[in-house]
Amino acid sequence: MDAEQYAERHAELSRELREASYQYYILANPTLSDIDYDLKMREIEEIERLFPELLTPDSPTQHVGTPITTEFTSVAHLERMQSLDNAMDFEELSVWAERLEASLEGAPVGGYLCELKIDGLAIALTYENGRFVRGVTRGDGVVGEDVTNNIKTMPSVPMVLAGEDVPELVEIRGEVFMPVEVFKELNATRAAAGEEPFRNPRNTAAGALRQKDPRITAQRPLTLIVHGFGAWQGGPGVPEAQSAVYDLLAAWGLPVSDRYKVVEDIAAVKEYIAYYGEHRHDPAYEIDGVVVKVNSLAIQRRLGSTSRAPRWAIAFKYPPEEVRTKLLDIKVGV
Numbered sequence: 469m470d471a472e473q474y475a476e477r478h479a480e481l482s483r484e485l486r487e488a489s490y491q492y493y494i495l496a497n498p499t500l501s502d503i504d505y506d507l508k509m510r511e512i513e514e515i516e517r518l519f520p521e522l523l524t525p526d527s528p529t530q531h532v533g534t535p536i537t538t539e540f541t542s543v544a545h546l547e548r549m550q551s552l553d554n555a556m557d558f559e560e561l562s563v564w565a566e567r568l569e570a571s572l573e574g575a576p577v578g579g580y581l582c583e584l585k586i587d588g589l590a591i592a593l594t595y596e597n598g599r600f601v602r603g604v605t606r607g608d609g610v611v612g613e614d615v616t617n618n619i620k621t622m623p624s625v626p627m628v629l630a631g632e633d634v635p636e637l638v639e640i641r642g643e644v645f646m647p648v649e650v651f652k653e654l655n656a657t658r659a660a661a662g663e664e665p666f667r668n669p670r671n672t673a674a675g676a677l678r679q680k681d682p683r684i685t686a687q688r689p690l691t692l693i694v695h696g697f698g699a700w701q702g703g704p705g706v707p708e709a710q711s712a713v714y715d716l717l718a719a720w721g722l723p724v725s726d727r728y729k730v731v732e733d734i735a736a737v738k739e740y741i742a743y744y745g746e747h748r749h750d751p752a753y754e755i756d757g758v759v760v761k762v763n764s765l766a767i768q769r770r771l772g773s774t775s776r777a778p779r780w781a782i783a784f785k786y787p788p789e790e791v792r793t794k795l796l797d798i799k800v801g802v
């Protein structure tokens with residue numbers, strides 16, 4: 469292909485990815501499979517590496533999510549909500565870890581925290597002096613949609629944090645999802661009523677969370693698992709490690725996963741990934757990968773972020789179960 473053809477392909481992919489994001493995030497009715505979306509994103513990134521002039525601020529590679537609609541009140545996040553870079557095989561994971569370790573110039577990483585990548589929707593929950601005040605979708609990462617009333621229908625979201633020593637303001641980040649069994653029951657009820665079945669738990673959760681009427685959300689039970697924080701003002705200081713943050717969030721009564729693990733090195737990260745590759749259906753919810761985070765918050769701060777994603781974390785994506793290409797095959801020690 470010559471430069472002009474690459475530019476045309478770039479424009480075509482940009483259009484397709486923007487449209488796919490709108491269908492996925494806003495309509496909760498994807499027109500592409502996740503793997504097709506990811507591969508198109510890889511292709512456009514590769515074109516931008518070859519022709520950096522095509523990397524303009526409006527490129528899909530520079531954005532998180534999709535612009536929000538006017539259906540909900542928009543709320544600016546106190547701290548930007550990012551996406552995650554991804555690795556599709558162990559080689560890419562190793563390259564990420566080597567680059568990260570090299571940039572630390574000999575300072576120890578201090579361990580990695582591995583956790584399941586829940587196939588749900590990102591949410592930011594704001595608590596002021598321990599009281600839940602707001603729930604906002606990720607939106608485009610800068611501005612999200614106010615879904616507070618819908619969040620209030622979720623029994624797993626505490627309206628008041630436990631304990632006295634809580635921040636004056638804290639923004640908790642997590643994933644809203646529909647457990648697989650709940651999804652199956654909901655579809656059985658719909659089938660009995662002669663209604664069209666929902667497609668999958670992720671899209672059903674997305675549709676349920678973005679209802680204008682919270683009574684409809686309440687009829688489609690959603691659950692939360694928290695996995696991070698944004699703004700944090702006053703109260704106890706931010707702990708030193710991601711795992712210690714989870715201990716604190718759990719002590720406040722927030723739902724933290726019991727499946728995360730802190731490990732020493734990338735070989736052990738690969739073992740965790742291989743284990744859940746074989747036990748993908750053990751959790752009560754759907755997962756699409758494993759998120760690997762540097763456990764030390766001091767090192768996280770030192771590594772920082774790009775405009776779209778932190779450098780201290782990566783999402784290892786499992787291949788779709790029906791497609792197992794050589795590229796995506798998982799083998800320990802690759």
Ligand code: NAD
Pocket residue numbers: 488489492493498499500501502503505506532533550551552554583584585586587588589590591606642643695759783
């Ligand atoms: P992502 O889903 O690859 O990763 C980032 C998200 O992971 C975070 O926002 C967070 O909410 C979530 N997450 C889940 N578990 C987590 C954990 N334990 N710790 C931290 N974060 C966790 O990236 P994205 O920007 O949300 O979306 C891009 C992805 O969405 C694509 O790779 C694709 O799979 C899918 N997508 C699909 C379509 C489609 O048409 N099928 C369109 C757009 C996006």
